[in-house]
Amino acid sequence: MNTMQLNRFVEVAAQLSFSKAAEALHVSQPTVSHQIKALEDELGCALLVRSTRTVRLTDDGFAFLEYANDILDLAARAERRLKHKQRPNSQQLRIGAQHKRATYP
Amino acid sequence: MNTMQLNRFVEVAAQLSFSKAAEALHVSQPTVSHQIKALEDELGCALLVRSTRTVRLTDDGFAFLEYANDILDLAARAERRLKHKQRPNSQQLRIGAQHKRATYP
C-alpha cells in the first residue's frame, strides 16, 4: 500500500470517474485503473463497482475511503512537519488557543 | 511513501540496527539501507544517524516515528476490516460496552 494508490482511489471516489480522476491527476486512465486494481488485489476486495458508464463505491469502498483519507492526512502532516523543519514546540500558525489538537498529535 | 518503507524504518528504530532489522524482516541489509534512504530522500531529511557501529534516531526521526506507527496502525486496521469482511455493525470481540471507539472508526 502506498500513498499514490490512496491518492488515486480518493480522487476516483471524488469524481466517480476513472477518466476524470486521471485527468485531474495528470496520469493516463489505464494507470489509474492499474493502481486501483493493485490496491483492490492487496486488500482482497472490490472498492468500486464499474459498469462502463458509471462508477460507484462498494460498501468496502466507503469504509476504506475513510481510512485512505486519514492515512493521507497523516502522511501529509508528517511531510509538512519534516520538510518545514518544525521543531515539536514551534507549531505553525495555530488559530485559537486549543491545547489539544483534534485527532492526531 | 509506502507501508514497506515505514515498516522497515520502525523496525530499525526498534532495533537500532540495520542488520538486526534486516534479519527480523527477512530481507537483506542493503535492502533496508536502500529503503530507509529512499524514505529520507522523499522526506528531505535524515531520520537516522549512522556511525558504522551505532544507529540512533535524529529529532526528525523521533517525530516521524510517531507518524509512521500511526499510519501503519491505520493501514493495518483498514486491511483487517476489509479482509475479514466485517460489516460496520458486526465488530469483533469487543470487551466492555463502550459505544464509541477510542480513536478510529
Next chain:
DNA sequence: TATGGTTACGGATGCCGTAAACATC
C-alpha cells in the same frame, strides 16, 4: 454507436540480493 474502463504490450524505471568498498570502534 459512442463513451468509458480494461487488457495487451513494450520500453523504461526501480527493486532486491550478492559482492566489494568503506568507516569506526
Next chain:
DNA sequence: GATGTTTACGGCATCCGTAACCATA
C-alpha cells in the same frame, strides 16, 4: 582487524503510456 553500513552492479519485476479491446447506455 572486526563489525556494520553504504555503494556498485546485474537480473528480475514492476510501472507507465499507447493502442487495441470490450461492455453498456
